[in-house]
Amino acid sequence: MTSMRSDGVSDRERHTQIAAAARLLRAGGVVAFPTETVYGLGADAANPEAVRKIFEIKGRPSDHPLIVHIADASLLDRWAREIPQAARHLAESFWPSPLTLILRRQRHVPDAVTGGQDTVGLRVPDHPVALALLQELGPEKALAAPSANRFGRISPTTAAHVRAELDEAVDMVLDGGPCRVGLESTIISFVGGTPLLLRPGGISVAALEAVLGGRIEAPDTAQSAVRVSGSLPSHYAPVTPLEVLSAESLKRRSRELVKREQRVAVLGLTSPCQDSPHLLHFQMPAAAAAYAHKLYATLRQLDGVRFDFILAEAPPVDVDWQAVNDRLRRAAIVYCPAEIQPQEKMYEEIS
Known part of the structure; x- marks a missing residue:
C-alpha cells in the first residue's frame, strides 16, 4: 500500500519528483527546493555554469556569494579547510538546522559560488525534501542556493x-509545503578565529553561545569585510513601500495617509488603527517565532493587493526579535525601532 504524506503527495510520487530534480541538477539545471527557512534556488555547487544560471535568474550581482547546502556535517572538510574546533562543535550540535557557517573554502569551490572570496558559507538544511534531494545527488554533490526570488525581494516560503515570481525561469519547482521557520538562516563567521554574527536568523545566538560556552560578537567594520547572503542594507523588500514605526507614530502616519486617500495596510501588534475604507489592519502574532513564520507570506499577500503603503508596528527590541527586526530594517524605506521615541527620530532612511 502506498502511504500518503500530510501534503497529499504519496511517498512514491515524492521519490519520483526528487529523482527527477536530481537528474536536472546533474545535467546543469536549476531547481527550486524547500528548506525549513525559505525556498532555495539550487544548482550543482561544483558546476560554475549551472551556478551562473542562478545569478541570471535572480538578477543577482556576481560578487554576492551563495550558501552551499550539504547533506550532513561529515562533509564539512570536503568544502572547507582550516576549520576551528568551535565551528565543528556547532555543526555537530546543531546541523541540520537554520545555521550557516562561514569558513575558508577548499580550492575546488568555484569563484561563482563564493563571489571570488576565499570563504564559503555552508549549512545542512532541516527539511526532509531538501535532505532527500541531497542524498539522491550523492556525497560528492552539494547545492549552491540563495532564496528562490528576484534579487532584493521577499524570500518565498511556499512553492506557489x-x-x-520565477515561473518558467527555473527547470523545476520541488514542492515541499510551507517553510516551517520562514526567515533565513543565522550566519556565523569563523574566519579570523573569533565567531562573529554576520546575520541573525532562524536559530538564536543565545542557543549557539550556550553550546560554545562563550560570546558570539558583532563584527566591526574591519571584521565585516566578508560578504555573505542577505547582508546588504536594502533587502527582503516588498514592492509596496514599507515603513516600520512605533505604535504612536504609526497611528499618526496612518491618519495622514488615509486623509490623502492612500490605501494603507497595517501590520499591528497592539490595538487596531481606526477603521477606514482606505485602511486594512492585519494583526500579527505576539510571539517572535510565529511572527517570523508569517512575515514574508503576509508581505507577499499585501503586494498582490496593491496597497500604496504598508505600515508595520515596530516589534520589541530584544534578542528574541533580533532576526525579525533585521529583516524589517532591510525591507523598509523608513525604519524607526521601538526604543526610539517619535520626537527623537521619526524616520530613519535605509540607504
Missing part, C-alpha cells in the same frame, strides 16, 4: 510564491 516561487512559481508566481
Whole structure:
C-alpha cells in the first residue's frame, strides 16, 4: 500500500519528483527546493555554469556569494579547510538546522559560488525534501542556493510564491509545503578565529553561545569585510513601500495617509488603527517565532493587493526579535525601532 504524506503527495510520487530534480541538477539545471527557512534556488555547487544560471535568474550581482547546502556535517572538510574546533562543535550540535557557517573554502569551490572570496558559507538544511534531494545527488554533490526570488525581494516560503515570481525561469519547482521557520538562516563567521554574527536568523545566538560556552560578537567594520547572503542594507523588500514605526507614530502616519486617500495596510501588534475604507489592519502574532513564520507570506499577500503603503508596528527590541527586526530594517524605506521615541527620530532612511 502506498502511504500518503500530510501534503497529499504519496511517498512514491515524492521519490519520483526528487529523482527527477536530481537528474536536472546533474545535467546543469536549476531547481527550486524547500528548506525549513525559505525556498532555495539550487544548482550543482561544483558546476560554475549551472551556478551562473542562478545569478541570471535572480538578477543577482556576481560578487554576492551563495550558501552551499550539504547533506550532513561529515562533509564539512570536503568544502572547507582550516576549520576551528568551535565551528565543528556547532555543526555537530546543531546541523541540520537554520545555521550557516562561514569558513575558508577548499580550492575546488568555484569563484561563482563564493563571489571570488576565499570563504564559503555552508549549512545542512532541516527539511526532509531538501535532505532527500541531497542524498539522491550523492556525497560528492552539494547545492549552491540563495532564496528562490528576484534579487532584493521577499524570500518565498511556499512553492506557489516561487512559481508566481520565477515561473518558467527555473527547470523545476520541488514542492515541499510551507517553510516551517520562514526567515533565513543565522550566519556565523569563523574566519579570523573569533565567531562573529554576520546575520541573525532562524536559530538564536543565545542557543549557539550556550553550546560554545562563550560570546558570539558583532563584527566591526574591519571584521565585516566578508560578504555573505542577505547582508546588504536594502533587502527582503516588498514592492509596496514599507515603513516600520512605533505604535504612536504609526497611528499618526496612518491618519495622514488615509486623509490623502492612500490605501494603507497595517501590520499591528497592539490595538487596531481606526477603521477606514482606505485602511486594512492585519494583526500579527505576539510571539517572535510565529511572527517570523508569517512575515514574508503576509508581505507577499499585501503586494498582490496593491496597497500604496504598508505600515508595520515596530516589534520589541530584544534578542528574541533580533532576526525579525533585521529583516524589517532591510525591507523598509523608513525604519524607526521601538526604543526610539517619535520626537527623537521619526524616520530613519535605509540607504
